[in-house]
Amino acid sequence: MADNAEDIVTERKRGSGVKHVYEMLRDEILTLALPPGRPIDEVNLAERFGMSRTPIREALVRLAGEGLVETLPNRSAIVANIDFMKLHTFFDAITLMYRVTTRLAAECHRPEDLEIIKGHQERYVAAVAARDPLAMIAINRDFHAAIAEAGRNPYYTALTLRLLDEGRRILRLYYQSFDDRLPKEYSDEHAGIIAAIAARDVELSDRLAREHADQIVRQIQQFFSRDTRHEVPL
Amino acid sequence: MADNAEDIVTERKRGSGVKHVYEMLRDEILTLALPPGRPIDEVNLAERFGMSRTPIREALVRLAGEGLVETLPNRSAIVANIDFMKLHTFFDAITLMYRVTTRLAAECHRPEDLEIIKGHQERYVAAVAARDPLAMIAINRDFHAAIAEAGRNPYYTALTLRLLDEGRRILRLYYQSFDDRLPKEYSDEHAGIIAAIAARDVELSDRLAREHADQIVRQIQQFFSRDTRHEVPL
DNA sequence: GGGTGATTTCTTGTCGACAATTAAAATGCA
DNA sequence: TGCATTTTAATTGTCGACAAGAAATCACCC
Numbered sequence A, B: 001m002a003d004n005a006e007d008i009v010t011e012r013k014r015g016s017g018v019k020h021v022y023e024m025l026r027d028e029i030l031t032l033a034l035p036p037g038r039p040i041d042e043v044n045l046a047e048r049f050g051m052s053r054t055p056i057r058e059a060l061v062r063l064a065g066e067g068l069v070e071t072l073p074n075r076s077a078i079v080a081n082i083d084f085m086k087l088h089t090f091f092d093a094i095t096l097m098y099r100v101t102t103r104l105a106a107e108c109h110r111p112e113d114l115e116i117i118k119g120h121q122e123r124y125v126a127a128v129a130a131r132d133p134l135a136m137i138a139i140n141r142d143f144h145a146a147i148a149e150a151g152r153n154p155y156y157t158a159l160t161l162r163l164l165d166e167g168r169r170i171l172r173l174y175y176q177s178f179d180d181r182l183p184k185e186y187s188d189e190h191a192g193i194i195a196a197i198a199a200r201d202v203e204l205s206d207r208l209a210r211e212h213a214d215q216i217v218r219q220i221q222q223f224f225s226r227d228t229r230h231e232v233p234l
Numbered sequence C: 001g002g003g004t005g006a007t008t009t010c011t012t013g014t015c016g017a018c019a020a021t022t023a024a025a026a027t028g029c030a
Numbered sequence D: 001t002g003c004a005t006t007t008t009a010a011t012t013g014t015c016g017a018c019a020a021g022a023a024a025t026c027a028c029c030c
Helices: A016-030 A042-049 A053-065 A084-108 A111-129 A133-151 A154-177 A184-198 A202-224 B016-030 B042-049 B053-065 B084-108 B111-129 B133-151 B154-177 B184-198 B202-224
Strands: A077-079 B077-079
Touching (some): A016 A042, A016 A053, A016 A154, A084 A133, A084 A202, A111 A184, A133 A184, A154 B084, B016 B042, B016 B053, B016 B154, B084 B133, B084 B184, B111 B133, B154 B202, B184 B202
C-alpha cells in the first residue's frame, strides 16, 4: 500500500480532527484517488492520521450520510459505487436542480453573490488555460454551488451540492478517458448564465441552465455509449 | 426530568443499538415529543438506553447529517430549530418535489407500487375516522414517500423524504393548535392522485400534486398568519 | 484431490476512562 | 448591591482496550 501519504500530525485543536479526516477523505473520494468500491480500513486511517478510531468512525458516518461511502454491518466500509444503471436519474435530477437554482438566483441574488460567482468563473477560465482538468471539475462544482447559494433555498442547495459532488466523480471518469480534452464552450455557457442572472431574467436563466445541463449530459452519455471495440480481421 | 421513559434493555444484537437509538430519537423529534431547541444530553441518553455513549453519539451524528439535530462544538447538541423565516423555501421545495415525484410515479410505477400506495391511503382514511392526528401525519408522510419510491429516482426520493420529515414537525404544530381538526378533503385529494398515477396521466398527476401542495401550504400559511390577539376593552 | 468443518486472524462495534473546554457557582472588590 | 474574576462542576471529544462477528487459513475426512 504505497498510497498512504504520510499526514504529519501537529497538535490539532480539540474537535478539528473529524473535520480534517472528513474533508480529506471526501476529497480523495470525489477525485477518485479512492476509487469506488475500495474498502476503507479504520485502523489504517487511524494510523495515517495519527488519531484514534473514534473520530475516524465519525467522519465515516458523516460520509455515509451523504452517500459517499457504504457501510456493511460488521464489515469494512467501502467507497460508494457509481451505479451506471441509475445514471439517468442523476441526469434528470441535476438538470432540474440546475434550472431551479439558476431561476432562483436570477430572482434572489444580491450583488455580493454575483461577485462570488464571477470569481469562480475567472478561476474556471484560468483552469482551462492551464489545462488542469481536476481544477476545472472542482471549480465547475463551486460555480454552480455559488449559484445555488444565491438562490437561498437550503433544501435545493443541499441536493444540488450532493449532485455536484456525485458529478465530480462522473466527470472525472469522463475527462480521464477522453485524455483531458478541454471544453472551452462550458466557460462561454457559464458567462451566458452569469449575464442572465445579473439581468434578473428568470426565463432566460432557466433556458440557459437547461441547455448547459443538456450539453453536459449529452457529452457524458455519448462517452458512455461510445463503441470501444477494436476491429479484428477474421 | 420525568420524560425519561424507561427503555428496558434486553440483550441487543451487535450493531442494532445505534439503529434503535436513531429511530427512537428521530420519531421523538418528528412528533415534537422532543421540542425544537431542547438540549440533548449524551450521558442521559446513554443511561436511558442502557448503553455507552459511543452508539448514542453515532446516532446523533446521523441525525445531524439529516438536519434534525444541530451540534455546537464542545456544547450540547440540540433538537434542530424550525426556522419560520425560511418556511417559504420549505413550501417551495415540497411543492416542486410533490410535482416531480408524482409525475415520475405516473410514468414509472409498477402494479406493486400502486398496491403499497393504496395501502397507505386506506390507513390514512382509518386514521381520519379514528381522529388520530399523529397517525394521520405519519401516514401522510408514508403516502407521499411511497409515491416518491414509485418514481424511482433516489435523489428526488431522498430530498422528498427529508422534506416530508420536516413537514411532520410543522404539521404537528398546525394540528396541535387547531385542536385536531380533521381534513377529510386530503384523503379525497389523495384518491384523485392515486387514480391519476394509475391512469399514467403525467400531466394530471402533476396538476393534482400541485393543487394538493398548494392546499396544504395555504392552510399552514393561514394558520401562521392568523390573528391571535384577544380583544381588550380599554 | 476436493469438499467440509474447526481454528485462527482480522476488523468492527462497544465500553469505560481521561482530558479539554465550557457553563455555572462562588468569591472578592468597589 | 452589582460587577469582575477565580474556582468548581458538568459535558463533550478522544483514547486504548476488549468482545463479537466475519473472512481466511488450516486440518480432517471421504
